[in-house]
Amino acid sequence: MVCPYAWDVPGGVQYHVRDIAEHFIRQGHEVWVLAPAENDADLPDYVTSVGRPVPVRYNGSVARVTLGPATSTRVSRWLEAGNFDVLHLHEPLNPSVSLVALWASTEPVVATFHSAMIRSRALHAAHPLLRPSLEKIRGRIAVSEDALGTVQRHLGGMAFIIPNGVHVDSFALAPVRPQWAGTPEAPTLAFLGRVDEPRKGLAIALQAMPDLLEVHPGIRLLVAGPGDASDLLKDADPRAAAATVMLGMVSDDDKASLLRSVDAYVAPHLGGESFGIVLVEAMAAGAPVVASDLPAFAAVLDIGTPTGGDANGILFQTGSPQGLAQAMLPLLADPARREALRVAGRARSRVFDWDVVAAKVMAVYETVIAGADAEPEEPAPQGLWGRLVRGVPGGGN
Template sequence: MKVCIVCPYGISSPGGVWNHIQNLSHEIKNRKIDHIIVLPTSNYNLKNKNYYQIGKTFKIRSAGSIANITISPFIGDQVKKFLSYYNPDLIHIHEPFAGSLPMFFIKYAKCKIVATFHSNKGTWLYKYKMSTLFKSLYNKIDYRIAVSKSSKNYINKYFKNNYVIIPNGINTKNFKSYKTSNNSKILNLLFIGRNDKRKGLKYLIQALENYKFEFPIKLTIIGHEYKGNKIDGIKICNPGIVSEELKQQILINSDILCAPSLGYESFGIILLEAMASNTIVIASNIEGYNEIITHDINGLLFEPRNPKSIYDSINYIYKNKQHKDLIIKNGQNTLNNYDWNNISDKIIEVYKNLK
């Protein structure tokens, strides 16, 4: 079987869709399935022969973030040429309406098409109800996957159909390093997120600035350049964008991951990575996150945009060590549903049934 996986986003700023595709690629490679990943050209150096680049990316504001996608109407011939050369048995397209690259693949495909819908908020094309333009392309899709209930509910508003939920996941083996017990009184607090308002960092900062903690805190901020003021009693470490390996190590050495996003999160990979690291998760009670976190069972949920709610969550975890250990244990049990070994089995089963 030859599978072509289409990623709509340039990877100069990697995100959840790209991580999903990389994990899927790794798993199907282990199962000896011939595949290639097609994605837009970017300034990221791709040396792997399993990548093929078509079209340049442009930064488009979408769903509270910036998406690097191809919008050129002139890449159709390149797509046709590639399909003729590679001749796939199946095309797996992620976010089929995110730019012109995936849409040209649907248009010119002569084989079965699987589409995975990741987002729970669409581009302006959706918001202005122009989805009728996509109906002829949509009808060519043979199998439809959504990564969460919120992404399924969103796409189903515009294209009513049967969607099978196959979630995002993580490679739990990557996080099996032993966590050293924190015998100091310092609470290691972690934020991971791009420099987007929707990630909600300012509300975490307000919680640390406006409320008095009875214990010292070290806040590490990954992926976001912090330009704010110093905070009394809070040590701030801001390494910016880090390697995957360093991110994993910082997660393992943290006590709490705080995810104060405002919305537009169809899923929460970083929440699972924290659980796999035996790190407590406190997160906004929003769609996507509350599908993974059950409050006070495998993490804590707080009110979005509410610094006092964040403050209360941090305090609760610090002062309830026994319950903290139970939350960590429940988090480990949650991971069974999101291990990439199990997820890839489901996706490959889809491939085989369509072939």
């Protein structure tokens, strides 16, 4: 597997690659991961560093990636030494190691597309150059309908929709922490995400807090995640700032306990989300979810579908602090409603358990390997350019 983003920096793609790699390792498969990482990073045995990452603005965020001649050399050596049955690339169109690995690959390639982008001029302009390499991809996976839309707009063709996975039981069985648990007079809300990334929407949650404090003077907003929120807190209503507890980065165990302990989870994201793994984690832990009405979040909560309704969570207008407050206040006043959301959310989260998700990914691997074995062997291409322009018969499915 190839992860394009810095392994030692928290992120959804990194966690996805880590969890699925370790799931397959526990099943007895031999799995190796290539990813950027700082020189002093503490890496698992199965991870090889491709070099130090550099920050690059991408899709409304800052991605830490690596690219260049040294990267190309390291990728080629890693592929040659691995002699892999299948190469699984994550975000292969990003300007990072996954794209380099796609250029250099000769083994069957599976690609997972995580991002949701309405339009990318760079991808449109680069498509003629990328097309021969894209034909090497025998199996495409999109983590959501939004990610599938990105694939179809920029590449054409179809992909298997296989969502991100969660170890559901690790959240469902996490211990409640008294310091994070609320009371009827002083409920607690949780927010998880990079606090200084505008699209995560912490500013919206802070702007909603005064309305919540009018009804619940003891309410607390517990914020977990990297970044510096000092400017947001300085600009916030003083009452909101005083009621906000900054926890900083938390461990996986602490994250699970935080979600298990609070009265509700708030996801005020503004856009750029193709899935919403933290919503699944919150549901698995039994935290009622109140989220922006982004299409990706509605899909995770199964709201607005013939089988879903509004049983698994509550949506409010994206970017509206008033909408967030108006959605949250009735929920906090209704213990029965919160309990119903806990029960429904836990059931919904089982769809995303790694046992279910990983089995679907393995089925894609088996399909592309079988297809490659059935084709006549071709001479190995010479040099990076030869690998780049060599397509694969039947690729691009």
